[in-house]
Amino acid sequence: MKITILGSGCAWGTPKAGCECSTCRSGTERKRFGLLVEAEGVKLLVDASPDLRSQLLGARLGVEGIDGLLLTHPHYDHICGLGEFRGAKTEVFGLRGVLHAAFEKSGFGYLVRGGYLKLRPMTAYRAATFRGFRITPIPLDHDFPSSGFVLEKSGKKVVIANDTAPNIPEKSLALMRGADLLLIDSWAEDMAAVKKAARLLYGDDSRFRLSELRHLIIPEAKALSAMLDARKAVAVHMTHTAAPQKELERRFGDAHFGIGYDGLALKA
Numbered sequence: 308m309k310i311t312i313l314g315s316g317c318a319w320g321t322p323k324a325g326c327e328c329s330t331c332r333s334g335t336e337r338k339r340f341g342l343l344v345e346a347e348g349v350k351l352l353v354d355a356s357p358d359l360r361s362q363l364l365g366a367r368l369g370v371e372g373i374d375g376l377l378l379t380h381p382h383y384d385h386i387c388g389l390g391e392f393r394g395a396k397t398e399v400f401g402l403r404g405v406l407h408a409a410f411e412k413s414g415f416g417y418l419v420r421g422g423y424l425k426l427r428p429m430t431a432y433r434a435a436t437f438r439g440f441r442i443t444p445i446p447l448d449h450d451f452p453s454s455g456f457v458l459e460k461s462g463k464k465v466v467i468a469n470d471t472a473p474n475i476p477e478k479s480l481a482l483m484r485g486a487d488l489l490l491i492d493s494w495a496e497d498m499a500a501v502k503k504a505a506r507l508l509y510g511d512d513s514r515f516r517l518s519e520l521r522h523l524i525i526p527e528a529k530a531l532s533a534m535l536d537a538r539k540a541v542a543v544h545m546t547h548t549a550a551p552q553k554e555l556e557r558r559f560g561d562a563h564f565g566i567g568y569d570g571l572a573l574k575a
């Protein structure tokens with residue numbers, strides 16, 4: 308499998324519009340989250356971010372070329388690119404509740420009625436096979452409904468856990484173990500960067516508790532990756548106050564843990 312990170316950022320993207328923080332002024336760009344997974348001519352997209360049009364332009368790909376779309380959850384930064392799929396013929400995989408929220412509650416149902424998207428509602432832990440891929444949705448620790456995915460093909464395993472806090476169910480952890488590649492939520496490097504984002508949001512950080520963050524910070528992501536014995540883990544979904552790429556690599560990068568960035572292509 309070839310996995311390309313189309314977007315390594317959180318819901319705001321980096322730079323966050325109007326933000327004057329040091330990372331936003333540094334020239335760092337992190338589009339909203341997305342992955343392109345390719346194997347033997349089949350293309351899967353993971354999540355449809357508000358940046359999808361520019362991500363597709365960058366990948367020289369139209370929605371007509373996307374065979375399957377995997378939706379992790381119906382937050383803004385993961386579904387607002389769905390509108391790009393007009394004219395596509397794509398099958399959409401995700402937990403039943405995720406698809407209901409994305410297409411019935413959020414108003415993208417016209418894409419299904421128009422025949423552009425065909426929904427494949429899934430049940431947690433129940434694998435589907437699609438064009439040679441085995442796709443298993445795994446509940447994580449984020450807002451409900453949401454899931455990550457285990458993707459298996461030709462004896463390789465890729466685990467996608469882009470939005471999660473630390474309390475992942477045991478059954479999911481068991482399926483995440485021993486991945487050839489783990490894409491892991493890494494919202495910011497430390498509490499200082501988290502509080503900086505909270506201050507910019509609320510005016511001060513007094514209301515904010517780390518336990519309220521529905522994401523991992525990088526040291527948690529790195530410890531989890533080691534605990535799960537991932538051959539290679541790559542940080543994704545960084546926020547705008549997280550330090551620029553080089554600094555994150557210097558502080559956290561090693562042979563088993565890398566810092567993702569837009570355009571990074573990985574093999575598994």
Ligand SMILES: [Zn+2]
Nearest residue numbers: 318382384470
């Ligand atoms: Zn997100």
Ligand SMILES: [Zn+2]
Nearest residue numbers: 380382449470
């Ligand atoms: Zn989310």
